[in-house]
Amino acid sequence: MLFWLLALVVTAIACAALYYAGAGRRTSAPVVIEEPAELAHLKLQLREIESDAALGRLEAAEAVAARGEVAREVMRVKAQSTASPGNTPARLLVGVA
Structure with a gap:
């Protein structure tokens, strides 16, 4: 049971980190018209x-x-x-x- 709880916590942390990184790039990316x-x-x-x-x-x-x-x-x-x-x-x- 402890294993599954740790796996769930690690998965949630990884998903949160990926979401945070992806959301930050979208809002802070400058628009460059070349x-x-x-x-x-x-x-x-x-x-x-x-x-x-x-x-x-x-x-x-x-x-x-x-x-x-x-x-x-x-x-x-x-x-x-x-x-x-x-x-x-x-x-x-x-x-x-």
Whole structure:
């Protein structure tokens, strides 16, 4: 009988510890909104285009065309991210938790 009582107490303590740890994370977790990785990649491409144009690796017309292409991709990514805000990883993670 003593064994079962101790097993019950240890189980209750373990469950309480897990509940406390899980509940604390939900309320104290900061909301971080990050830009999509694709958008960060496009910004890096734009910096590389600027760098190549400054060093003379790209002609002025080529640099303008490349900037325009990157700008179209940025607009596409932004439109895609605003059209479906429910598919962001943070929202999916909150849905799982």
